[in-house]
Amino acid sequence: MIKQRIIVAGGAGYIGSHVCVELLSGGASLLIIDNFANSHPEAINRIKELAGAKVDLLQADLADPSQRKNIVDTVKRFQPTGGIHLAGLKAVGESVAEPARYYRINMGSALTMAEALEAAGAKMLVFSSSATVYGEENENPVAETGAASPTNPYGRTKYFIECMLKDIAEADPHWRIINLRYFNPVGAHPSGRIGENPNGVPNNLFPYIAQVAVGKREMLNIFGNDYPTKDGTGVRDYIHVCDLAKGHAAALRYLDQQENGCALDMNLGTGAGYSVLEAVAAFKRASNRDIPYAFAPRRDGDVAEIFANAELAENLLDWRAQKSLEDMCADHWRWQSQNPDGYET
Numbered sequence: 001m002i003k004q005r006i007i008v009a010g011g012a013g014y015i016g017s018h019v020c021v022e023l024l025s026g027g028a029s030l031l032i033i034d035n036f037a038n039s040h041p042e043a044i045n046r047i048k049e050l051a052g053a054k055v056d057l058l059q060a061d062l063a064d065p066s067q068r069k070n071i072v073d074t075v076k077r078f079q080p081t082g083g084i085h086l087a088g089l090k091a092v093g094e095s096v097a098e099p100a101r102y103y104r105i106n107m108g109s110a111l112t113m114a115e116a117l118e119a120a121g122a123k124m125l126v127f128s129s130s131a132t133v134y135g136e137e138n139e140n141p142v143a144e145t146g147a148a149s150p151t152n153p154y155g156r157t158k159y160f161i162e163c164m165l166k167d168i169a170e171a172d173p174h175w176r177i178i179n180l181r182y183f184n185p186v187g188a189h190p191s192g193r194i195g196e197n198p199n200g201v202p203n204n205l206f207p208y209i210a211q212v213a214v215g216k217r218e219m220l221n222i223f224g225n226d227y228p229t230k231d232g233t234g235v236r237d238y239i240h241v242c243d244l245a246k247g248h249a250a251a252l253r254y255l256d257q258q259e260n261g262c263a264l265d266m267n268l269g270t271g272a273g274y275s276v277l278e279a280v281a282a283f284k285r286a287s288n289r290d291i292p293y294a295f296a297p298r299r300d301g302d303v304a305e306i307f308a309n310a311e312l313a314e315n316l317l318d319w320r321a322q323k324s325l326e327d328m329c330a331d332h333w334r335w336q337s338q339n340p341d342g343y344e345t
């Protein structure tokens, strides 16, 4: 295998930073493209520190047409072997309020990424998709063959990008693409040096719990305790972000070995579902802090229960998640307690 030279779009973000450390540790060279819209430049320093390696950085907005030429030229000069696309907006509620912005930024940046790789002659791409592409009607565990019917504009941008990439691969069999459908990424690098750094009030469960545990927020609202689940609260497939990062490295290795073009959808999850109350109890044990909570009405658009069938990734990539819910909580807590204000600490 020739040495991997990978463009990582969105490499300074929560998942991107863990992917970068994993790839660098495996010997790859990276060009990170990020505009720091929802990430912090300090993440780049921490990536370098953890991997003991240098990275190239292009601070640019993939969705801005006036920056397109410079991005394509820089990507060509880097002579990549492939790319990972994680750049985009990700807040469900915001996507409902500002759909046009979500379509413009998420679709536009994915398209520029594909075009830049094509111009560089590196038709290999791993796309950061999401389990939100699945509708409510699928039975658990959900396989990739499950029906796609996202319930909000954010989820639709993920689904439409998947469709766009499949069209591109269909038209040109040199393209090798995997759409990774993440379940619920949580946790942080065990060093406590990189982790999730949410802007404002966290939307997601783990960063919210972590901020309650560290004393930044008074209590957790649990959205719904009347779901038809084991204890009435929502059930999700939480996956450690380092397992997820390893899944990206495995996806690149797999694509590198393919002689024919392909465009595959692939779940990355553990296959196990935990309820909100189970997650709270596990975090309480890991942090040894109290986590006050109250039950609140269901949140619009939430499904009762979803967890992955992760057999495709196991069969094709020889990858499976290794880390437990306890690991996820312990590592998330280490990051939160050592960096109470994220990278601004």
Ligand code: UDP
Residues within 6 Å of the ligand: 184, 203, 204, 205, 206, 208, 220, 221, 222, 223, 224, 233, 234, 235, 236, 276, 299, 302
């Ligand atoms: N959740 C909650 N309180 C919060 C945030 C989330 O009870 O402050 C619940 C939510 O209803 C769902 C689970 O936690 O059942 C995971 O939500 P998250 O937003 O983390 O992920 P997603 O909805 O994308 O699966």
